[in-house]
Amino acid sequence: MKKALPIILVLTAIIIVGVFFMGVKVTRTVDWEESFNEKSNKPYGTSIFYKELNNLFKNRKIRTIYHQPDSYLQANSEDGYGDHTAKGNYIIIGNTDYLSEESIDELLNFVDNGNTLFLSDYVFPQKFHDTLDVSIDYLNNEKDSITYHSLKYLDIKNIKIDRSAFMQYFSYFDSINHSVLGHSKTIESFANFIKVPFGEGQVFLHTEPKVFTNYNVLKNNRYKYVEGIISYLPDDDIYFDSYTKMQTRYTANVEKESNLSWFLQQPAFKWAWYTAIIFGILFMIFNAKRRQRIIKIIKPLQNTTVGFVKTVSNLYLETQDYKNIVDKKITYFLERIRTDYHINTTVLDDAFLTKLSAKTGKKKEDIKPLINYINWLRSKNEFFEENLIKLNRQIEAFYTK
Incomplete structure (x- = not known):
């Protein structure tokens, strides 16, 4: 040696x-992909703007939505099974082409009930254009890739935005009912930020989503332009869309890279x-x-049963596979009913309730909500965390009462 x-x-x-x-x-190398992802610290992610929402809307609830809007808003409606009734401002920045027809209808219904929808994208799904009576066009701006942005009614003028090879603007809108709140220009000025009344609420449409990204929020005084845009929204709870960002994250080539890809860069x-x-x-x-x-x-042999159960349950929770967990909870509950009380669980009807009440000694009205909820869950294909929590509480209550 x-x-x-x-x-x-x-x-x-x-x-x-x-x-x-x-x-x-x-x-x-710098990744200039326009992901608009609220978890991304890259130049065109929106993590800084997302974190500042708590300062822009103090004492208001900020909720991040990881589902299609129709699924979330239906669940959190007055007749839904969510934990609250959705009211306030729904914000979507970029990637609106991932919205389904059903989600667009539900967002417009959300606005019609007196709420606010804010959309910032280069172009919107055609259904928004048709329903809100607007059209978008663009100008080539490849010479210097610089546009200037201003807000009406606010002392915010000629905020320079670079890396803009194209400038989108509203080529048509209802000038009587729609309100122009902002303009963008290269040589000539065009409307790029408007407010559209719809039912009892309002829709804000903006055509330059890059201004909300980390690169622009941190550069010079551009954050003032972002603050000005957001100041037009009512001081209410915020529903921040993450679903459309998840789609770009799942379909990007980055998912094919190894876990060391970021470190090796x-x-x-x-x-x-x-x-x-x-x-x-x-x-x-x-x-x-x-x-x-x-x-x-x-080492002596260890009992790993509990560890195995924890590992499997954590796997399901981390992947948000609530349907799998709900199905297994129902299956294990009914299996125990068959084993302990020798009752056929094929059909959970009134006759089943009567037998179960008689054999367990529990009141029929105490058992009925649990059985009704299990029958309701069996008719659904999509579940949320709230469904799993409610099912677990009712099963635990069945055994403790």
Whole structure:
């Protein structure tokens, strides 16, 4: 080992010098993909704007929506099974083409009931154009890729936005009923931010979603333009769309990359990783032969049943597979009924309730809500966390009463 020490030191010096010179030449690439993702810290993510919503709407509830709007709004309606009735401002930034026809109808119904919808995108689904009576066109702006934005009624004028090869604007709208709140221009000025009354509520349409991204919020005074836009919204609860961002995240090529892809894009982490691998190989080479074999420690067998159950349940919860958990809860509950009370559980009708009440000694009216809820869940294909919690509480109450 002493004879090998000089070789190790020489190899270490060579590696360190090589890493230094190779690391100097590496330039970091910037991902300019327009994801508009509220969890992304990349230039065109919206994590900073998302975090600032709590300061812009103080003492208001900020909810992040991970489902199609129709599913969420129907569940959280007056006749729904959600934990509240959805009221306030629904904000969608970018990727509105992922909205289904049913979601568009439900969003418009949400507005019609006296709420507010804010959409910022380069172009909107055709159903919005037809229903709200608007049209969008664009101008090529490849010469300098700079546009200037202003807000009406506010002292916010000529906010410069770069990297804008195209400028979208409203080529047609109802000038009598619709209100123009902002303009964008290169040489000539056009309306790019309007308010559209709809039923008891209102829809805000904006055609430059890039202004809400990290790159623009942090650059110069552009944050004032973003604050000005948001100031037009009522001071109410916020429903922030994340569903459309999840679709771009799932369909992007990034999902094919390994877990080390981000680290390998950072020069410091990359060469630290390579250096650790090289030193690990050298360590194994010079320590292949040991003076004494390792004495293996034999641990006693452990009961891993509880750990296995926790692992499986955490897997389902992390993937938000509520349907699978609900089905298993119902299956295990009915199996226990068959085993303990010898009752056929094929049909959960009034006759079943009568037998179960007689054999358990529980009142029929105490059991009926649980059985009715199980029958209702069996008729549904999509479940939420609230459904699972409610089912679990009712099953626990059945055994404790």
